[in-house]
Amino acid sequence: MNLEERLTTDLHDDLDRLDAGPGDPRQALVAGTRTSRRRTTLRVVSTAAVVGAVALTAGVALRPEDRTGDGEPAPSAPAGGWSKAAPSPLAPRYGALMVWTGDEVLVMGGHQDTPCPPNADCIAPSDPLSDAAAYDAETDGWRTIAPPPIQIDSGTPAVVSDGIVVIGNARNWWTYDPVADRWRELDPPAGVDAGPRTELDGKVYAVDGHRTVSVLEVASGSWSTLPSDDLAPALTIDGLFATSSGIVLAGVNYRESAPDEPTLTQADIWDGRSWSRLPRTGMIGWLYNWTGERILGLEPGGADGGQTNNWGRYYPAAGALDPATGAWEPLPGLDYEDRAEGPAWVVETAEGPLVATQGRVYDDSARTWTEPGIPDSAVDSDLSATWADGRLVFFGGYDRDAERLSNDTWIWTPGG
Amino acid sequence: MADQEAEFVAFYAATWPRLFRTVYGVAGDRQLTEDALQTAFAQAWSRWPKVSASDDRLAYLRRMAINAALARHRKASSRRESSVPVVPDAPAPDDDWLEWDATWQAVRALPPRQRAVVVLRYYEGLSEREIAEMLGCRPGTVKSQASAALARLRTVLETEGTRR
DSSP: OOOOHHHHHOOOOEHHHOOOOOHHHHHHHHHHHHHHHHHHHHHHHHHHHHHHHHHHHTOOOHHHHHHHOOOOOOTTTTEEEEEOOOOOSSSSSSSSSEEOOOSSSSEEEOOOOOOTTOOOOOOOOOOOOOOEEEEEETEEEEEEOOOOOOOOOOOOEEETTTTEEEEOOOSOEEEEEETTTEEEEEOTTTOOOOOOOOOTTTTTEEETTTTEEEEETTTTTHHHHHHHHOSSSSOOOOOOEEEEOOOOOEEOGGGGGGGGBOOOOEEEEEEEEEEEEEESSSSSSSOOOOSSOEEEEEOOEEOOTTTTTTOSEEEOOEEOTTOOOOOOOOSSSSSSTOSSSSSOOOOOOEETTEETTTTTEEEEETTTOOOOOOSSOOHHHHHHOETTEOOOOOOOOTTTTTEEEEHHHHEEETTT | HHHHHHHHHHHHHHHHHHHEEEEEHHHHHHHHHHHHHHHHHHHHHHHHHHHHHHOOOOHHHHHHHHHHHHHHSSSSSSHHHTTSSSSSSSSOOOGGGGOOHHHHHHHTTSHHHHHHHHHHHHOOOOOOHHHHHHHTTTTHHHHHHHHHHHHHHHHHHHHHOOOO
């Protein structure tokens, strides 16, 4: 019996013997009815969010309880707001690299010197640390993990693919398997010359300065390259996104700038057969985050060309690009004054439609902004953060008044 | 509405056992499987007129349940079970015999996406294209995942040497 025959036989023997039980259709009926009502209400709120941009820019956040008008409790909402996690085994620090594996939040490296104040002319930061720990939000427990083989901080390129962490730079790539607690050095071909940028379906992608997109198949460790994007004129290399529609290279084409219009963000897409150029967007900023449906750029502000070269209208820095259709649309709530109004921990991290930026949280599924504020903590700068299954987990940072680093972990759950 | 509800309950009862076994193969955990299936059935009920009119309701449910399971896939079963906040009404059926099955243990140790490919291919008998459509990836990805999974299984099972 060969392996495939054995799998067919044994899986049927094993799974067909399982006692599946009868299930409980009442649970599905109740939850499905609630979802249906919520969907109807959300549709109304989403429309109102576009029409009511004034309310949004005034800092009014839509909470789950605002979305239900039928007396139903907020659907599947965890207790919202802030909570403090158990003490970490890591020493106080700032600038740690944080990733969510799907099971745990990994906190790796960072710095232990005094962070540079904003706009100050500092010497270079200290060498990054090379220790790490994992936090399980379900059990509120920590475990120390195998130390990374290289010094790491929040600037180290990293992506997670099927639970495997891939980090690297132009010279060295490593994977970390949280289950085995093991780091493994990869052997990138000489041409890779870049760190990991994006992931999809078990493949990790990087792009170098010559627009060459390298592909690592994580399970096998094999490398390949996409055919070169030779579309002319070439775009700058501002973003690489592995999307369900294809591999997207975003940038601008400075040769196309015209006196009556700024240089607008564009994107080329590899659909598995060829490269093609999507229509020009209406934004001038970078694209940063793939939500699973759209690629977002969330820089506040924009430009109109000024008094001498005025373009006749205002071009936002931000926007959303649908790689499946090439359609672009602006995003609400991103004028210069639309930063967090109250105290805020400013971090940049995204998970699906949720993006934390400028001290606020944008939810692209509802097109709404929320201000988390801050918890009862004296830390006021240089925190690290990552999303973890819909929760925003912060670690470390610096208390500028007390001139003290922190190793506290705080968790913000939407809905509070 | 009552007719629709009766139709949904009958569909639920008819398909739950088969879906449970497939999703269990992917999730490797009874609690995760039930969570994923209830999520999928709830989604189906929330848009039942559309689902009930589809050509293959079972495939629709299977796709939603598999993807719900993959979204929760990395919770180790022991950790997940220990976090269940309420005591179940009845003791969970005894699946201990699975713990001693070499093939199942080798499949269960695969990364989630590879495990899904193996279960859908060798238990459900789906083609690479059907699996790709279900998992939202390209057939080539399914092929490479299957290849990696088989290589790992071959190593593990040949090292193990004997069956059961």
